Amino acid sequence: MAGDEPVLDVRDLRMRYGTTDVLTGVNFQAHRGEVLALLGPNGAGKTTTIEILEGFRMRSAGEVSVLGSDPAHADERWRARLGVVLQSWRDHGKWRIRDLLGHLATFYEPYQKPWDIDELVNAVGLAEHAHKRVNKLSGGQRRRLDVAIGIVGKPDVLFLDEPTVGFDPAARREFHDLVHRLADDEDTTILLTTHDLAEAEKLADRILILAGGSVIADGSADQLSLEMSTESEVKWTMRGQRFVHATTEATKFVHDLFKQHGDDIGDLEVRRGSLEDTYMAMVVAFESGQHEKAAREFVEVTR
Numbered sequence: 001m002a003g004d005e006p007v008l009d010v011r012d013l014r015m016r017y018g019t020t021d022v023l024t025g026v027n028f029q030a031h032r033g034e035v036l037a038l039l040g041p042n043g044a045g046k047t048t049t050i051e052i053l054e055g056f057r058m059r060s061a062g063e064v065s066v067l068g069s070d071p072a073h074a075d076e077r078w079r080a081r082l083g084v085v086l087q088s089w090r091d092h093g094k095w096r097i098r099d100l101l102g103h104l105a106t107f108y109e110p111y112q113k114p115w116d117i118d119e120l121v122n123a124v125g126l127a128e129h130a131h132k133r134v135n136k137l138s139g140g141q142r143r144r145l146d147v148a149i150g151i152v153g154k155p156d157v158l159f160l161d162e163p164t165v166g167f168d169p170a171a172r173r174e175f176h177d178l179v180h181r182l183a184d185d186e187d188t189t190i191l192l193t194t195h196d197l198a199e200a201e202k203l204a205d206r207i208l209i210l211a212g213g214s215v216i217a218d219g220s221a222d223q224l225s226l227e228m229s230t231e232s233e234v235k236w237t238m239r240g241q242r243f244v245h246a247t248t249e250a251t252k253f254v255h256d257l258f259k260q261h262g263d264d265i266g267d268l269e270v271r272r273g274s275l276e277d278t279y280m281a282m283v284v285a286f287e288s289g290q291h292e293k294a295a296r297e298f299v300e301v302t303r
């Protein structure tokens, strides 16, 4: 695979369950070391998309390439370059953590050098539980183990389906550091789904919003915020009083504020609209567009 070829290349991907079209033409690419967050309402088709890319589910139509191969026809060597963290992992209850990870690592050995198990157990924050049985772990610790299982083979591509559900704030922060480390130091390409928009904003180089069967937005959190002209919040103090103003033109507003009040302004703070504001605006705009379209079509049909 050439260096500049996309690691993930999805063109006009379609998926139909029975008579229901869930994906109606999904398009996106990802390059080496990029972190993508796939967002969208419940039932939008995020897990379906990821499962097709993992080779776990056959698509109805479209072209998909992962690491230069079609997941529907890829071999063991290809699979060994993939890391997968599912929404819930199968039960390995009786295994001790260190033994389980060591055992799983042997599957990757013919193809590439897996993680050193002690280093891995440390990286996911399970060092003090390494000799415990899986069924003795708490929910959050289980999830950490899921992540360890997903990355034990040092994958080139990592798929994470809602990886931090059940994590406490410390585990969440450790996990974010781990994702940055994998992307920056190991050049791992990462596609994750999450409903935690602050997490997506923190982790992802690019955000994809899936709605109505296709990708309705693709860009960095900043780009999407600009596209939707999401309002920023400007806060300042003046003569002992606090002020707040919401504006889509924060720079101009601050400039005018200083022109008018100069040195009287103190404690100035500008907060760009969060990804949550942008996401909500985009999904609401998309859904109201869909309703209008459906209403127009209804009028046309009944005319």
Ligand SMILES: Nc1ncnc2c1ncn2[C@@H]1O[C@H](COP(=O)(O)OP(=O)(O)OP(=O)(O)O)[C@@H](O)[C@H]1O
Pocket: 017, 018, 022, 040, 041, 042, 043, 044, 045, 046, 047, 048, 049
């Ligand atoms: N095996 C299946 N057979 C029939 N329908 C399915 C199947 N799997 C998923 N679906 C349907 O496809 C749609 C998309 O499901 P999917 O799990 O991909 O969505 P999602 O975006 O991951 O949702 P969530 O945010 O709730 O996890 C849903 O309406 C779901 O009911």
